[in-house]
Amino acid sequence: MSEAVTRTVTTPPGLLASLDPLLREWLPRQRWFAGKGRPVTGFDLVAATELLPATAKLGLYHLLVRAHQPLQPGHGGSEQPGDCYQLFIGVREALPPRLAPALIGHVSRGPLAGRTVYEALHDTRPADLLLEALRTQARVGGLRFERDPRQEIRPGLVPRLMTVEQSNSSVVYGDTFILKLMRRVVPGINPDLELPLALARxxxxxxxxxxxxxxxxxxxxxxxxxxxxxxxxxxxxxxxxGATDGWELALRELAKGEDFVAEARAIGRTTAEVHTALARALPTVTLGHVPVRALVDGMTERLEAAVHAVPALRPYAQDLRSAYTALDDLASEGRTWTAQRVHGDLHLGQCLRSPAGSWSLIDFEGEPARPLAERRMPQPAVRDVAGMLRSFDYAARTADPPQPDWAARCRAAYCSGYAEAAGRDPRTEPVLLRAYETDKAVYEAVYEARHRPDWLPVPLAALRRLASADPT
Structure with a gap:
């Protein structure tokens, strides 16, 4: 194995050109593909690494490819810079029935002519190879498999591909490890590695x-x-x-008519512990009037665009703007706030409860649609709190009939738990919290109007509350 993955590799000429017509059809159908609704018109090869030679019974290529797509109407020009995707391309003479769902297509020309290519993460041997490369800290072409030498990785753990992913793919190894593989990638330090490493220290x-x-x-x-x-x-x-994510657990308790207050309080404590550790591990900054004005301007711009896109927001627009102007007014009076590294996309689905009852947070990538530099900027910890408060609201609105009182109890318990661990209650910063919760609900309204119109009443109910004189 080590010889297979530590040698210098060369990519056969014409590889991407031979895969191009198949990838144009296959890539847009993947759940993690970000450019839905626009055709793929071509690819650039960013990097290619042969992990198993295609001359053998089973070949494996690791590709980074940039997809070209037409611009959205009204953006000018014909194409925009494409997103870069990580692909694992398996190569076989023919696929066994168990791999039929992984089919990409049959290659008709080029170095793989006559072979069948498929999504290799569905296959045991390629998944085994990835774990072994990590275990042995392999070097393959431009790929670097790194590891924490203090942690043991036993060989021979049986892999299985998880099928519930959205923006990434995950392989579980023998119920011991989970390998999260980013699909849309950008150069730079990914918070999903940076922040857990800092927290481990x-x-x-x-x-x-x-x-x-x-x-x-x-x-x-x-x-x-x-x-x-x-x-x-x-x-x-x-x-x-055996862990259960917070969203699944909350819906289960709602369906049974059970309370979720104790769990919400525990999640609040967990959030505060993570925030406290991040503030110790990485630099914090003070936000005065100038950075807060920039923050408020961004929130206001997003609201204006949302009102244009979602007419149902118009009756609340003026009162929602007050959530932002109130924050700007405080900053102009000399108020400051501390900003630090945060999770960036915190909701119930990012919280895991172990069978023993302890909670942990996962997926520190932030909102994938936002630029990496923005995701790595220090922000008020209240941003994560606002995301969790919105998540309780979403859970409560899935019940039939909706249970707003359930959400209110969970929101209060979460903030109380946060205060127990952090020594400060997010509710003591009502202006800052209202601004961030409003910004999140505005984003939700646009998303739901575009993708799930039946869910639009969920953020609209929150925005009606946030537009009121007493948005608690």
Missing amino acids: EGCPRVPPPTAWLVAVAEDTAGSSHTPEPYVLGVLQPFVQ
């Missing part, structure tokens, strides 16, 4: 510590005058066997 037990990770230096940066930033492609972490 602080000894924070609320986030599974990274065991190993996969990075790549893209070949299209060769010859540049600066050192290229690597792509973070995957993170291996301990798998919490």
Whole structure:
């Protein structure tokens, strides 16, 4: 195995051209593809690595490809810079029936002519190869498989691909580890590796510590005058066997008519412990009037765009703006706030409860649609709190009939739990909290109007409350 993955590799000429027509059809059908609704018109090869030679019975290529797509109407020009995707391409003469759902297509020309290509993460041997490469800290072309030497990775763990992913893919190894593989990737330090590593150094037990990770230096940066930033492609972490995510657990308790107050309080404590550890591990900054004005301007711009896109928001627009102007007014009077690194996309689905009852937080990538530099900026911890408060509201609105009182109890318990661990209650900053919760609900309204119109009443109910004189 080590010989197979530590040698220098070369990519056969014409590889991407031979795959191009198949990938144009296959890629847009994947749940993690970000450019839905626009055709793929071509690809650029960012990097290619042969992990198993295609001359053998089973071949495996690791590709980073940039997809070209037409611009949305009204943006000018014909195409926009494409997103870069990480692909694992398996190569066989023919697929066994168990791999039929993984089919990409049959290659008609080029170096793989006559072979069948497929999504290799469905296959046991390619998944085995990835874990072994991480275990042995392999070097394959531009790929670097790194690991924490203090943590043991036993060989021979049986892999299985999880099928519930949205923006990424995950492989579980023997109920011991989970390998999260980013699909849409950008060069730079990914918070999903950076923050858990920082929390591990602080000894924070609320986030599974990274065991190993996969990075790549893209070949299209060769010859540049600066050192290229690597792509973070995957993170291996301990798998919490038997864990239940907070969203699933909340819906289960709602369906049974059970309270969720104790769990909400525990999640609040967990959030505060993670925030406290992040503030110790990484720099914090003070936000005065100038940065707060920029923050308010961004929120206001998003509201104006949302009112244009979602006419149902118009009756509340003026009162919702007051949530932002109130924050700007406080800053102009000399109020300041501390900003730190935060989770960035916190909701019930990012919280895991172990069978023993302890909670942990996962998926520190932030909102994938936002630029990486923005996701890595220090922000008020209240942003994560607002995301969780909205998540309780969403859970309550899935019940028939909706249970707003259930959400109110959970929101209060979450803030109380946060205060127990942090020594400060988020509700003592009502202006800041209202601004962030409003911004989140505005984003939700646009998303639901575009993708799930039946869910639009959920954020609209919150925005009616937030537009009122007493939005508690």
